[in-house]
Structure formats: structure tokens, C-alpha cells
Amino acid sequence: MPSPVETPKVVDGSALTVEKSIPVAVHPEHETPGGFLFLTSIDQVAHIVVSTVYCFERSNDNAVDVIKQALSKVLVHYYPLAGRLAKSSEGKLIVDCQKKLGVPFVEAVADCDLDSLGDMSILHPDVLGKLVYKDPTTQNMPETAPLLTAQVTKLKNGGLILGIALNHCMSDGISAIKFINSWSEIARGKPLSVVPCHDRTILKPRMPHQICGPYDDFVQISDVSNMTTLYEKEQNVCRSFHFDSEKLAAVKKMATACGQVKRSITSFVALTALVWRARSMALKMKPHQQTMLTIPVDFRSKLSPPISDGFFGNAVVFPCCLCNTGELFDEPISSTAERIAEAIERVNEDYARSRIDYLDKYGFEEFALGTLLISSWTKLDYGISDFGWGEPRQFGTGSLPAKSCLFMRGWRNKKDVVVVLSLPFSAMNTFQELLPV
Incomplete structure (x- = not known):
């Protein structure tokens, strides 16, 4: 097998000069609903800011x-994206849609x-x-920080980069791309092909909680x-x-190739087994040493009735594989792929609702x-994000946490x-050597 080619390393920003304007708040064009938006127990644990860039050639x-x-x-x-976070009487995060402080918008030139x-x-x-504006209140005052920021950076030769910072408690990747x-x-000048639905109460925890376990996902290693x-x-x-x-x-x-393969193995599962x-x-x-692999799985289609196509929020759970590394190293990679495929297949409505109850x-x-x-x-449909001058040539994000792979x-x-x-550093060099040649 030919070796995987290492892609060009990330460009150091020391030589990049970007001049930014002072942020201005963009508000909804028309009056929008007030009140408070319920956030699910999945939303509660996704309270991090994710930055992405959309790079246009012209x-x-x-x-x-x-x-x-x-x-x-x-x-x-x-409209909830123009609001701010607050705490409910139970101490849970909610969105205050009455606090219409808007979305900070920055114009820039590189x-x-x-x-x-x-x-x-x-x-x-x-x-x-330099390409994504992050509000200074995000780190120390998350409940007063904007839920979304936007920066448009104009480049030489007509190029343009749209950089956004979005609080993950508002949406998973699928919902973010739809936005x-x-x-x-x-x-x-087109009408919306998908009208968003902001009712997250369909993912409220059940009372009393109905937790089916055990959950390997919550084992502390x-x-x-x-x-x-x-x-x-x-x-x-x-x-x-x-x-x-x-x-x-x-x-x-x-x-x-080796071992007893009981189900169809996708390229994603095979590559995941190799990387793990x-x-x-x-x-x-x-x-x-215990080692755990966990994978976000979208459960929108698993519920009955299925979650509407316009649902705006987080609808993923994280099934996992847990074993000792001795087992992982000794078994054929086909058996590792089987573990992963089986974990993904476990995700159904009972699993998702039980996970929601557990987190709550x-x-x-x-x-x-x-x-x-x-x-x-790989399946996020960013390629149709055409603002009028063609689809983005590239789509990207920032560096990853130590326990993540993208x-x-x-x-x-x-x-x-x-x-x-x-x-x-030393582990990365070993990882590269371990990739098949």
C-alpha cells in the first residue's frame, strides 16, 4: 500500500498582516420572538466555541x-443566535432571546x-x-459573550474568507452548515430551502430518568x-x-482481509480502526492500559418520528469502544473495525434518549x-455555501484538542x-512511522 502523503503543514501566521475594523453588532432585520430557549442536556456539555473558515477564490x-x-x-x-446565554432557576444553561445584543461583525483586509x-x-x-473574530468576553464571561461572531476578510486578487465563531451549545456540525x-x-436572493425549527423540548430528559446501561462511554480511564x-x-x-x-x-x-467480518465495513470505520x-x-x-474510542453519531433519523430536517441544535451521541490496549494490539484490524461498526449500530432511539437522561x-x-x-x-455539505460568487474552495478550522482527531x-x-x-512530538513521529506503507 502506498504511504499516506502528509499534506502541507499549517501556515505560520507571523507573516500574515490583517487589518480589522471595530466590531459592529448585526441584529435581525425584523422583530423576533423573545423569551427563553431550552437547551438540552447534550447542548449543556457542548459549551465550547468552534471556529471555522470558508475560503472563496473570488x-x-x-x-x-x-x-x-x-x-x-x-x-x-x-434569532436565538442574536441572544445570549443565561441560567435557568434549575441552574441549567438557556438562551435569553429577549437580550437581543446581536452578532458582532468585523470587516478586514489581508x-x-x-x-x-x-x-x-x-x-x-x-x-x-487573524481570520476569525473572537469576542474578549468569551473566555471569562461566557454568559455575556455572543453566541456567534462573523468576520469577512478581503484578500488580494479578489479572494475572500468568511470566518465564524459559533458556540457549540447552539448547534452540531450538521445544523451549523444548514445555517x-x-x-x-x-x-x-433565494428563499430558505430548509426552515429552522428551534423547539428542542423534543429532546427533554424523561422523568423519571430511564437510563439503560452500563455505558462504557462514561468509564473513567x-x-x-x-x-x-x-x-x-x-x-x-x-x-x-x-x-x-x-x-x-x-x-x-x-x-x-483477516478475521471474521460479520457486517459491511465502511472506509470511515476502516480508517478509524487504523488511526485508533x-x-x-x-x-x-x-x-x-484501558483505551477508549468514541465517535459522534447523528441520531436525527433514529427517533420516531424522526427529528425534522430543520432542527437547529445538537442531535449527536457518542458511542464508544473500550478495551485494554493489549487486546487492541493483538487482534486483527478487522476485529477492531468490527468493534467500531457494532458501536455505531447500537445507536437507536432508546440509546439516544438514555444518553440524554444520563447526561441530565x-x-x-x-x-x-x-x-x-x-x-x-467529510459529509458536511459546506460545498453549497455559495454567497453569489461560487462555492468555497476550502473549508477549515483550528488546531485540535489532545484527545481529538478530525x-x-x-x-x-x-x-x-x-x-x-x-x-x-515523539509520539507524532512514531504515529507517522506506524501508518502502513
């Missing part, structure tokens, strides 16, 4: 005004063109900070391999690895270093997959 002279005016119009439909920025799938923190695509439809010291001693580096269709087919063949095993080896996990009762504890969360963005589309060929993860 734009119009009035592109900034078009995007800004369309934002005001789309906020009529997505001294480069899109080509000079290279691969934008994973951005260096300095670059991300962006609705925004772009309005910019083109001890660090018996001294990984904490490795992360403290060495620089954490982020790298990306490119798998084209030929390499993906080879990985899939490897994951189905290689990362565990690279971190030198001891045989008796017990809350969420941060994953240990022995855990790997693999999230795939699968993204190739920036030249959308059928390719780019695997992005962070590891201590």
Missing part, C-alpha cells in the same frame, strides 16, 4: 455588504491571496486569530502508561495525513488521555480524506 466588490445584509435577514429565522495561505483545513492558531447555507441562500508526563514534557504538534481513493481502498481491504491503533501504539500505552442526571466528565474522539466532517475532505479532491490529529 468575490464581488460589494461582497462584504452582501454578507452583512444577508446576516441580518437570516437572523430573523435563526495582505495576501488565497494561494499563499496553502492548505487551510487546519489553521495555525495565529492565522485563526451557513441558509445565510448564503439569502445572499443570493486511569493513566497507567504515564502519558500525562509525555504531554507535559514535549511540545504538542498537529499534523495532517492525506488519503486518496487508492489509499482508502487499501486501508479498507486491510480491515476486511496507531495512536495507542505511538503513545506507548501499556498492555493493561450525572453531567459529563472530561475524557482521559487514553480516549480518542474521532469526528468526521477527518476532513481533501482540499483538492473532495473524495480524499485528510486525517488531522495532535500528539506529543
Whole structure:
């Protein structure tokens, strides 16, 4: 099997100069509902800000005004994004839609063109900070911080980058892309193809709670391999690895060639099995070290009746595989793929509602270093985010937490997959060597 080609490293932002305007608040064009928006127990644990960029090769002279005016119009439909977080009488996060402080909007100009920025799938923190406006209140005063910010950066040769920072408690990736695509439809003068639904009470916990378990996802893993010291001693580096269709087919063949394969194995499952095993080896996990793989799975279609297409919120759960690394290293990769496929298949309505009940009762504890969360963005439909001058040439985000891995589309060929993860320096070099050649 040919080796996966490492994609170009993220560009250092030291040479990038961006001049920004003072943020102005964009409000919904028309009066919108007040009151408070219920946030589910899944929303409660997703209280982090996610930054993304949409990179356009060309734009119009009035592109900034078009995007800004369309934002005001789309906020009529997505009005909770113009509000702020608050606490309910039970101490839970809710959205105060009466506090209509709007969305901070920044205009900017950069001294480069899109080509000079290279691969934008994973951005260096300095670059991300220059292309995405993050409100200073976000870190210390999250309940007064905006739920959404927007920055439009004009580039040389007509290019343009739209950078947004969105609080994850408002939406998962599927809902976020639908919002962006609705925004772009309005910019083109089109009606919304999907009208958002803001009623999240369909995902309220059941009373009394009906928790079916046990849940391996909530097992707390001890660090018996001294990984904490490795992360403290060495620089954490982020790298990306490119798998084209030929390499993906080879990985899939490897994951189905040995062992008893009981179900269909997708390229995602095969690649996930490969990455989980290689990362565990690279971190030198001891045989008796527990290791956990967890994957976000959309459950919209699993409920009866299914959640409406316009649902705006978080509708994912995180099934997991838990085992000792000795088992993981000894078993054929086909057996690892079987574990993963079986975990994904466990997600049904009972599983999702039980998970909602569990989170409401017990809350969420941060994953240990022995855990790997693999999230795939390869099917997010950002390619139709056309504001009037064509689809984005690239789509990207910032560097990843230590326990996360991201699968993204190739920036030249959308059928390719780019695997992005962070590891201590020595572990990253080992991880790269462990990828099949």
C-alpha cells in the first residue's frame, strides 16, 4: 500500500498582516420572538466555541455588504443566535432571546491571496486569530459573550474568507452548515430551502430518568502508561495525513482481509480502526492500559418520528469502544473495525434518549488521555455555501484538542480524506512511522 502523503503543514501566521475594523453588532432585520430557549442536556456539555473558515477564490466588490445584509435577514429565522446565554432557576444553561445584543461583525483586509495561505483545513492558531473574530468576553464571561461572531476578510486578487465563531451549545456540525447555507441562500436572493425549527423540548430528559446501561462511554480511564508526563514534557504538534481513493481502498481491504467480518465495513470505520491503533501504539500505552474510542453519531433519523430536517441544535451521541490496549494490539484490524461498526449500530432511539437522561442526571466528565474522539466532517455539505460568487474552495478550522482527531475532505479532491490529529512530538513521529506503507 502506498504511504499516506502528509499534506502541507499549517501556515505560520507571523507573516500574515490583517487589518480589522471595530466590531459592529448585526441584529435581525425584523422583530423576533423573545423569551427563553431550552437547551438540552447534550447542548449543556457542548459549551465550547468552534471556529471555522470558508475560503472563496473570488468575490464581488460589494461582497462584504452582501454578507452583512444577508446576516441580518437570516437572523430573523435563526434569532436565538442574536441572544445570549443565561441560567435557568434549575441552574441549567438557556438562551435569553429577549437580550437581543446581536452578532458582532468585523470587516478586514489581508495582505495576501488565497494561494499563499496553502492548505487551510487546519489553521495555525495565529492565522485563526487573524481570520476569525473572537469576542474578549468569551473566555471569562461566557454568559455575556455572543453566541456567534462573523468576520469577512478581503484578500488580494479578489479572494475572500468568511470566518465564524459559533458556540457549540447552539448547534452540531450538521445544523451549523444548514445555517451557513441558509445565510448564503439569502445572499443570493433565494428563499430558505430548509426552515429552522428551534423547539428542542423534543429532546427533554424523561422523568423519571430511564437510563439503560452500563455505558462504557462514561468509564473513567486511569493513566497507567504515564502519558500525562509525555504531554507535559514535549511540545504538542498537529499534523495532517492525506488519503486518496487508492489509499482508502487499501486501508479498507486491510480491515476486511483477516478475521471474521460479520457486517459491511465502511472506509470511515476502516480508517478509524487504523488511526485508533496507531495512536495507542505511538503513545506507548501499556498492555493493561484501558483505551477508549468514541465517535459522534447523528441520531436525527433514529427517533420516531424522526427529528425534522430543520432542527437547529445538537442531535449527536457518542458511542464508544473500550478495551485494554493489549487486546487492541493483538487482534486483527478487522476485529477492531468490527468493534467500531457494532458501536455505531447500537445507536437507536432508546440509546439516544438514555444518553440524554444520563447526561441530565450525572453531567459529563472530561475524557482521559487514553480516549480518542474521532469526528468526521467529510459529509458536511459546506460545498453549497455559495454567497453569489461560487462555492468555497476550502473549508477549515483550528488546531485540535489532545484527545481529538478530525477527518476532513481533501482540499483538492473532495473524495480524499485528510486525517488531522495532535500528539506529543515523539509520539507524532512514531504515529507517522506506524501508518502502513
